[in-house]
Structure formats: structure tokens, C-alpha cells
Amino acid sequence: MKETVSVFMDESGKNKNEISLIGSVVVPNNFYCSKSVMELNDKLKREEISFHLTDYKKSQLKDYLNLFDLFVSNENLLRFNVVAFKRGRFSNHMLKGKIDDMVYSKIPERSIYGSLRGYSSFTEVEANIYIEYATDYEKRGLDKLIKNQLNIHSLYRYDHFKVVKAKLIYxxxxxxxxxxxxxxxxxxxxxxxxxxxxxxxSKVSRTLIYKKQLVYELINRHRNFFEHIDLxxxxxxxxxxRIDMRKYINLFQSKYLKEKELYGEVAEVYGDSKYHVKRKPRKIPYRQ
Incomplete structure (x- = not known):
């Protein structure tokens, strides 16, 4: 018996002074190829929707909630594994010029392997890996490197998965x-x-308020998913x-509610939201 899965890997943060995250999501193909997912995929390709939190606008709130509602409604089928690190930690090492070589030869493979290992003890898993294209990835042949590394690990540790293909996609x-x-x-x-x-x-960032509101709503809707991220x-x-996500989540929610009380959250959510945040008078000007 075989099962086919799709693995999606991405990276967030390359500045040496910020937290870098390399994460992968494993999705069974029988869910990923379902009508509801493919309809959303078609909307993405037609550029009717887009997702990039760096450029997030409050008008996108409903799109993000729909995206997570769709995928996380099947959270028992998903595996989300993330490795966090700081490049700046290695800045004093005698081989600091090799930091990126170390990062891309080790961490993507660790992230994806963590998602695939133990996926099934009784079923053989065939994985197709998709990595967001970057010029640096192409130069390093990251797709080929990851496929080779993971298949070697699977054989060495007698895991029940095989990487059929790995490719860079736009x-x-x-x-x-x-x-x-x-x-x-x-x-x-x-x-x-x-x-x-x-x-x-001493001004409030309107953009950050909108982002934090989105995150707060997503946690309320899908707390179990976020608490069980393998970080x-x-x-x-x-x-x-291993990092306990519950501590981070509790700190985030506590701070968000305090900030909302102090500064008057004015970001309106769409009317059907269960967690609608009411408009309050703002106390200080917002930074545009």
C-alpha cells in the first residue's frame, strides 16, 4: 500500500539579526487534489488572490481566514515542521563566510525529514517536494541536494518514505x-x-496592528493547530x-489584548467574523 504526499518548503528571514525560519508542510495528495483545494489553486493562478504577510492589507483578512479554514479543517492530515535559528549566532566563528553553505546544506533537509519520518509505519510514502524558487537555491542545486539527502536518510534509518521528485517553483x-x-x-x-x-x-504602526489582528483571529479559530506546530x-x-508553542501563543494573545485596550484597535474585520473587533476611539496618531 502506498500513499503520495506533497511537501512544501519555504524560508522566512535571511537577515543575520533576525530569526530565520525554514519550514515544511506535508499534505496528502488525496486532500491536496480535492475540488476545494484545486478551486483555490486556480484562483491563485488567475491572480484573484495572493498571500504574502509582509505586504498584508486588512482587505485580505477574509482570504487568509478562508485559506487556513480550508487547510486546517484537515489538520490531522497535515504535518508542519519548522527549524528556527539566527545567522548572527555564527558571525564570530572562524568559518563565518560559510554560514549560508551550512544553512542550506543542513537545515532544509532537517526540516523536511522531520515532517516525513514516522509518517506511517505500515504504508510506503512517496513524496513530491516543492520549494519556492530563489536564485541562490538554483545556484546551489538545492532541489537535487534535498532529494538525494532525504532518500539516503530514509534508507539509512529504514524509514518508509521515498522522494520521487523535488523541484523549485515560482x-x-x-x-x-x-x-x-x-x-x-x-x-x-x-x-x-x-x-x-x-x-x-511613539506612533502606532497601522500595518502591524492589522497583522496582529489576523494572527489573533487565526489562533482563536485554529488554536490546536498552532499549539502543535513542531518547532x-x-x-x-x-x-x-523542541520549543513549546503554547508559551509563545499565550504571550502573544496577552500582549495583543493589552495593546488593543491601550491604543484602540480600529482595524475592522469583515462582518461575518466570529471574533469581530469593535471600533474604539484611537488615542494616538497612526503611522502611515
Missing amino acids: KNTEIGLEFTDACLGVLRNIIENRDVKTTSS FELDDKGLLE
Whole structure:
């Protein structure tokens, strides 16, 4: 008996001073090829919808909620594995010029392997891997490297999976990749939990308020999914330490509610939202 899965890998954060996240989502093909997912995929290809949290606008709220509602409604079928690290941690090493070589030869494979291993003890799994295209990935032959590494690991550890293909694909061509990108963006906002008020100008960032509102709503809708993200931090010894997402989530929600009370959340959500945030008078000007 065989099962085919699609694996989507993406990266968030390349600045040496920020948290870098490399994550992968595994989705069974019998779900990914369903009518509802393919309809959303067609809308993506027709450019009727787009997902990139860096450029998030409040008008996109419903699209993001629909995306997560669709995928996470089958959360028992999904596996989301993320490795977090800081490039700056290696900046004093004698081989600091090799940081990117180390990152891309090790961490993507660790992220995807964590998603595939133990997927099934009784079923052989064939995996197709899709990685968002980047010039650096192409130069490094990352797709070929990952396929080779994972198949070697599967044989060495007697796992029950085989990577059939791994390929680089452009953004807005697979909704599974956009879902992975959105998951990483939400995860980054939860972990960083930035202040909506900037210390330099003492103004509130309207954009960040909208993002945090989205994240808050997604947590309320799909708390179990976010609490069970397999998040690992790369330590100084090259080991992966599991991180409890519940602590990050509780801190994020507590801070968001406090900020909403202090600054008056004015970002309106669409009318059918179960978690509608009512308009309050704002107390300080917003940064455009």
C-alpha cells in the first residue's frame, strides 16, 4: 500500500539579526487534489488572490481566514515542521563566510525529514517536494541536494518514505506553498511579538496592528493547530531543541489584548467574523 504526499518548503528571514525560519508542510495528495483545494489553486493562478504577510492589507483578512479554514479543517492530515535559528549566532566563528553553505546544506533537509519520518509505519510514502524558487537555491542545486539527502536518510534509518521528485517553483503557482509561506509569517509574528508602538516616533504602526489582528483571529479559530506546530531551535552544538508553542501563543494573545485596550484597535474585520473587533476611539496618531 502506498500513499503520495506533497511537501512544501519555504524560508522566512535571511537577515543575520533576525530569526530565520525554514519550514515544511506535508499534505496528502488525496486532500491536496480535492475540488476545494484545486478551486483555490486556480484562483491563485488567475491572480484573484495572493498571500504574502509582509505586504498584508486588512482587505485580505477574509482570504487568509478562508485559506487556513480550508487547510486546517484537515489538520490531522497535515504535518508542519519548522527549524528556527539566527545567522548572527555564527558571525564570530572562524568559518563565518560559510554560514549560508551550512544553512542550506543542513537545515532544509532537517526540516523536511522531520515532517516525513514516522509518517506511517505500515504504508510506503512517496513524496513530491516543492520549494519556492530563489536564485541562490538554483545556484546551489538545492532541489537535487534535498532529494538525494532525504532518500539516503530514509534508507539509512529504514524509514518508509521515498522522494520521487523535488523541484523549485515560482511563487503563486501552488496554493500549498502559499499556505506554508503564510504559516511561517504567522509563526514569525507570534514569536517576535513586536510592539505596535514604535519607540522612535511613539506612533502606532497601522500595518502591524492589522497583522496582529489576523494572527489573533487565526489562533482563536485554529488554536490546536498552532499549539502543535513542531518547532525546533538550532542550538550552538548543532542540536535541535523542541520549543513549546503554547508559551509563545499565550504571550502573544496577552500582549495583543493589552495593546488593543491601550491604543484602540480600529482595524475592522469583515462582518461575518466570529471574533469581530469593535471600533474604539484611537488615542494616538497612526503611522502611515
